[in-house]
Amino acid sequence: MLDGDGHKLRLTTLERLSEPEEVVRWIDAQAGENAVAGIDAPIVITNATGMRTADRLAHALYGKFHAGAYPASRARSFWRRTTKLSADLVKLGFRHGDELAPKSRGRYQIEVHPHAASVQLFGLDRIVKYKKGTLAARATELRAFRKLLLDHLPRLIPRVEIDSLPEIPSSGGKALKAIEDQLDALLCAYIAAHWWYWGLERNDVLGNSKTGYIVVPRRRTREQKLADVREQYSHVALQEADLDPDPVAQFEKWFAEARSAGITEADAMTLATVAPDGQPSARMLRLKEATADGFVFYTNYRSRKGRELAANPKAALVFYWPELHRQVRVTGRVLKASRADSEAYFGTRPHGAQLSAWASWQSSPVADREILEARVRKLEAKYDGASIPAPPGWGGYRLIPDSIEFWQGRPNRLHDRLQYSRAGDRWRIERLSP
Numbered sequence: 001m002l003d004g005d006g007h008k009l010r011l012t013t014l015e016r017l018s019e020p021e022e023v024v025r026w027i028d029a030q031a032g033e034n035a036v037a038g039i040d041a042p043i044v045i046t047n048a049t050g051m052r053t054a055d056r057l058a059h060a061l062y063g064k065f066h067a068g069a070y071p072a073s074r075a076r077s078f079w080r081r082t083t084k085l086s087a088d089l090v091k092l093g094f095r096h097g098d099e100l101a102p103k104s105r106g107r108y109q110i111e112v113h114p115h116a117a118s119v120q121l122f123g124l125d126r127i128v129k130y131k132k133g134t135l136a137a138r139a140t141e142l143r144a145f146r147k148l149l150l151d152h153l154p155r156l157i158p159r160v161e162i163d164s165l166p167e168i169p170s171s172g173g174k175a176l177k178a179i180e181d182q183l184d185a186l187l188c189a190y191i192a193a194h195w196w197y198w199g200l201e202r203n204d205v206l207g208n209s210k211t212g213y214i215v216v217p218r219r220r221t222r223e224q225k226l227a228d229v230r231e232q233y234s235h236v237a238l239q240e241a242d243l244d245p246d247p248v249a250q251f252e253k254w255f256a257e258a259r260s261a262g263i264t265e266a267d268a269m270t271l272a273t274v275a276p277d278g279q280p281s282a283r284m285l286r287l288k289e290a291t292a293d294g295f296v297f298y299t300n301y302r303s304r305k306g307r308e309l310a311a312n313p314k315a316a317l318v319f320y321w322p323e324l325h326r327q328v329r330v331t332g333r334v335l336k337a338s339r340a341d342s343e344a345y346f347g348t349r350p351h352g353a354q355l356s357a358w359a360s361w362q363s364s365p366v367a368d369r370e371i372l373e374a375r376v377r378k379l380e381a382k383y384d385g386a387s388i389p390a391p392p393g394w395g396g397y398r399l400i401p402d403s404i405e406f407w408q409g410r411p412n413r414l415h416d417r418l419q420y421s422r423a424g425d426r427w428r429i430e431r432l433s434p
């Protein structure tokens, strides 16, 4: 079942039929009035002038990935069979896909070149070459292709939940070919659905139905990727059974997911501290490390937060990853990181940031910006390319957690909240009301 924006599309189960007539009869019987057939289009070159327009365009676009074109002949049975299939589908009322408007009703056929499609859809920098080479090499590539389908299709829009795909055997050319065909067919069907759903917004049509056309997805922009991630995570729940018994391991899992979702500042977090008079204050910081030893950040020890932590070494952290509908809250006590760790981290900072750490007396009033810039110029001259040591009043802190809450946004504000609290040397997990 394909699903996107409330539209449900039925992906019909693949069957192996040998005769083209059988395939056409099967499609006619399976397809209702509204159906989209994805046709695995061969790209065929006989010579430069004998190429279809679409093939020439596909070659220009994907030649660099070796996905563009094969020096094959129009006499090949695959080419003859697909063109015949396309003509037979026209007789059954399947219009060509270059006439298809997004989400329109009717019977359509879409020509897809699976290799080109996989490059674009999965953001690859090379084609997965499962058609050529030794059996072992083909099996390795096919395994990679299978993983791409399993990893990506449930995350894209439209989404396809794939329950299972056959494992790739390590021997047997025939068995390999059957799986290749099955995976190609799945991708062709998916691209057909993608074209039906998005139209030109996220796909390119190369050529036209008279001189030959091929549909390929466009490379997704960051915004499209985030929109897909947002859609995917709107269905996600957080259940007790999903949690790692160790909250730091659970945090690492969520943090890795936030990064791989493409969230730019997944490491940004709010740190709240409390002054001796009870006044809380909060600011954004960057997480540098999260391990069993705590959540590490670096700052100026004489800053407001530094002074507040010296008087009251208790603090709270909040992470928010909006595209994932997720929040993590951490509370605990704070220790200074070791001098060696602080110096080691300082050494990895860019030169300009190292100078600023010396130039800025963080949180103290400064009359104007020029004073800061003059200090930087002076420091630049002083160090003149030499390595810059960590300032004595600058370094890391470790927040050792005593509670960590994982919050997953759910529909109608009935969110999931699971909180770990330290209970001796173990962690207790409780569900909190949203």
Ligand SMILES: Cc1cc2nc3c(=O)[nH]c(=O)nc-3n(C[C@H](O)[C@H](O)[C@H](O)COP(=O)(O)O)c2cc1C
Binding pocket: 265, 268, 269, 281, 282, 283, 284, 285, 286, 287, 297, 298, 299, 300, 303, 304, 305, 306, 362, 363
């Ligand atoms: C996304 C983001 C990340 C930041 N990361 C740090 C950081 O890692 N260390 C730091 O000292 N200040 C960082 N800052 C600046 C702090 O928010 C804050 O202005 C500064 O630490 C002074 O805070 P204080 O006066 O409360 O001590 C960051 C600001 C933003 C917006």
